[in-house]
Each structure stands twice: as C-alpha cells, then as structure tokens.
Amino acid sequence: MLWCCEDVKKEALSLGPCGPCPPSPHTEGYESSGTQTPKTKAVSESSSESGGGSEQMERVFSLSALDALLQDPLEKADLRSHLQSEQLDKRPKYTSQHLDTPVVVVSSEVNPWSKTGGLAMVAGSYGYEFAMRGHRTMVVSPRYGDYKDAVYVGYAKIWLDGREHEVRYFHLYQDLGEGKGTDYIFVEHESYHRGGLYCDRDGKEYVDNLFRYALLTVAAMEAPLVLNLRGSTYGQDVLFIANDWQTGLLPVYHLYKYRRNRTYLNSRCVFVIHNIGYQGKYRLSKFPLDSYLGLPPEAIDLLQGEDLNLGVDCMNLMSAAILASDRVLTVSPNYAVEVQSPEGGQGLHEILTEKGRQLRMAGILNGIADEWDPRTDPHIPRNYGLSDFLEGKAHCKSDLQRSLGLHEDPGAALLGFCGRLCFQKGVHLITQVIPWLLTYENSGVLGRVQVILMGKGDDLYASQLSNAENTNRxxxxGYVGFDPKVEHRMMAGCDFLLMPSQYEPCGLPQMYAQAYGTVPVVHETGGLKDSVLGLWDEERDRSTATGFLFSGFEENNFKEKLYQALEVYHKKQDLFRQIQQNGLQKNYYWPQAIDEYERHLDWTLEGPLAFG
Incomplete structure (x- = not known):
C-alpha cells in the first residue's frame, strides 16, 4: 500500500480515550467517573481523502493494529500452532490445575466489536487465550451495535434504579478447533445504543453510565446461570475476571447479592486494573445503594470513597472492587508497584498496599498477539527473522521512506511515534526536540535524522504534527490519523520507536518494536520499565539491552537519552546491531503472560475467599 503524507489530506479524527471520554465534572446533573478533564479539545471527525493515486487510509477507533487484521479464529489458531512448532518459547510452560473451571471475562469493550483503546484488545485476548488453554470461556460485553452472526439466546429481568429492566443476550461462538472455543455474550439494552461507548461527540460522559455498567455487571453474573450454551449452562463454579471501573461492582454484587443468597459460593473474582486514573466516582446521595443499586446498607463499607469535589459523599467503584475481589492484578509488574505509592495510586495506594500484604495483588505484563512477528507479518514489504534482519529491515526502511515522502537515505536514523496525541503520551516532548534532532552539528550525531509521527487526539498536538512536516519536508x-497496517510497516522500517509517556500502565508498541528489531526510547515508567532493558553501561549491558530509558518526564532528560541512542546508531554500529538482536530474541507473546495468569488463577481458586 502506498500513502504519501504529502498526498494525503490531513484531517483529524475524533478518538475515544483509553478510558471513558474525559468529562466535565462540573456540568449540571453530571457525576464524574473519575476521568481527568482534557487540557485541549479533541479534534472533530472527518474522512480522509487520498490524492496522487495513493490509496485511502484505513480508519479505526483503536490505537493498536491488534484491531482486525487477523480475525478468523481458526486462522489465528493455525498461526499459533505454526509459531509454537517453530519456537519453543511460544509454547505454554505452566499447566493449570483448574482447567475444568470456566472463566467469565467481563469488560465494557472487547475487540473487535467495540473498542476505544487497550482494554478492548486485552479483553479480546483473554477470550482467545483462556479458551486456547482449555478453559470453557465466556466474554460478556454490551451490544453497542448490530454485531454480525451474534444470535439471540435468552433474556434476564434485572432490578435496578427502582424498577425492573429486561436485558437480552446475543451469542457468538468462535470455534478454535480441537474442541476449544469462546462464547461471546453481548448484552442488549436500549441504554447501549449511543454514538459513543462512554461519551457523546462533545466528550461529555453519559449521565447514566453508572446505570449502564451496573446493568452490564448483573447481566454478566446472570449469564452463567441462565444461558444454555451448546447444551449446558456454565453454572456457579466459575472464575470471574472483571476489568476496570466499569465492572467494579462485580465483586460487590458477588458478595452481597449472590453469595448471601447461597449462589456462587465456590466461585472467585479477579479484578484487573488497566488504568487507575479512571475510578468510577459518583455521588452516593444521588445513587442510594439500596433503592438504586439493590445493595444492602452495609455495602457502604466497600463503596464509600473520597474525592476532592465530592468529599465523603463519594461512591468509588474501583476502590470497592479492590476491597471485595479475591485477587487484584495490574497489567505490568512495575505498575503494580507504582499504584501502591502515594504518587501512583491516585488515592487508592493504601488499600492496594493492604491487598499486597495479603498476597492478593500482583502485576502481569500484557502479551502481544501472534500477528506481530516479522517472519510472518503480511503487512510489511519483506519478511525477516533473526538471521536476516539487517537485509529485511533495510528493505522495509527504504520502502517506508519512499511511501511517506521522506528522502531515501539508508544512513539516516529513522525515528517513529505511533499513538494517541495527548500530554500523557509525551507528544509535546517529541515536537519540542524535533528542531534539535534535525540540526547538523560537528559530532555527526544529530542532523541525519528523520521522524515519522502518526496518531490522533488533541487538536493542539495535531497542529504541531502538521507544522513539523510542513517545515521539514x-x-x-506528521500524519493526523491512524492506519493499523502502517503501524506494522513502521515497526519494521523504523530504527527507533519513541515512547516518552508520562505514565504507561503496560504499553504494547514497545514490545512490538523489539519483536521487529526496532529500538525503543522510552520513559522509565509502568510497563515500559518492565519490558525495555536499558543500556546503562555499554560493557555490562551489551548482551541484554533492548532499548534506552530516561528518568524524569521533561525535555532535557529525553534529549540526553536520544543523544545517547543516536550516538550508538551513528558511531557504534556493532553495539546497535547487538541491541536489535537482543530485542528480536525477546518473548512478549501471550502464552508467556497467560502462564502467569494461570498461576494466579490457581492460587485464587485454591486460597480462601477475600470475605469468608
């Protein structure tokens, strides 16, 4: 596919953030879900136009090419089998002691049906990976649209907000072969039929989000009991995996609504924190526990939180989930450490620290999908592996430069950024250092540099991308938009990937990059710290380093590490090739991550309940 930045009309697209859309907590009649108010307004949606014979850019709402590049489940299973036969380190190394326990994943979004960011991708991977291990696996999510091939299978009556509501269930079974497969259950209710998942086009959160996701939670807990799927129900002896604040009520309902009524007595709840910045905060006085949520008064002990705006009149769904769940997991080990600190816990560090003392908390680095492999990737112009990566990357780099209108210079250091255009991703740091990077100086380190920036989000940064290109043809x-296939081509063709994120619970692009021999330059935070091994000492770290990390989220620190990285690239080619090889040999694929999940699920099922 050919697309030249010079030929493509740069029109920005709106994007749902990684969490719910940032609301204005001061709007009349509105209750905050714990999201942060954006510093800039999101740019409006518009279609791309192509010119000069180039193909039209693909547009997606997610910020990951895990999107829908390989959706046929049997194809995915075949690819997994092929890769495992070639690489032993992609095979499972841990055997679950409880494969007979069904897993029920509950998420407000799931790839490829609904997505605003990484949560959907991970929820989709859970559905696939646990089924591949042999668990009977169900994924429950709202039916935001008319999903193809999902058929009606039943209904449930749910009491909420002082009255009875009917939800309808739609089912899609993905057969993975060898008796394995995933049951996707989509909950149908009129409240899910909106333009966006969490907010309207102006970025204002829907005022009934508490109702919408409380309804999803109870519907998800009813599904294993009432739905006859392929000859039987899932039954009561299941393990629930709830994700982020939208499903934070699941452990609470598990305790107060079901177990107190002698249901789900042997089941367990695991709660996964993907981003602690979004906590689901609502005013208790507006949403009474008994009449609105159908919970007993003593549930206040779990649900009451504190907030600068709401004070003690605050219901916090995430803190309740942390307290009530049998185990808490985060999406990287270092993020699990960070959220237990006052700086990283955003008010929840004390209860998370206590969870850690109880040995009920851990962090597991997310995995990457099998599609991210330069040996088999259909979206790059030449496939390559460890034995021929120099030739393969050189070909991909030349093709990328040519197709994006950059000078075809094999010796130029090609730096790439692909992600959401916002302050948290450190986009301002990149745009600030571009003039410095492009200025030639006597040492030969700076100047011979090219930069590719692709993403969508805040109009301030979108404008900076366009300006950077216009002044440095x-x-x-600088492309304001997103094409998942081009993300693959960037991973194959770039020399460096830039991820100067302020915080990053996990992050996936830095792992994609290493799999393709592209060297990440990242801020030392969250999952970036877990997945990128830095070159701190050239002799000591030569055989292990996979990238460059800087500490302190500010321009000079970023510059210092960029200079080191470019100096290695231009002056120490043997060392740079070694860093590339180290990355190519890393294993960040899902089987390794699921090994860790299976261990924690075993410990959860074999240990005592959080509340006996």
Missing part, C-alpha cells in the same frame, strides 16, 4: 512525516 522530506525529513518529517
């Missing part, structure tokens, strides 16, 4: 490509 042939050396900078």
């Amino acid at each position: 042939g050396r900078v490509c």
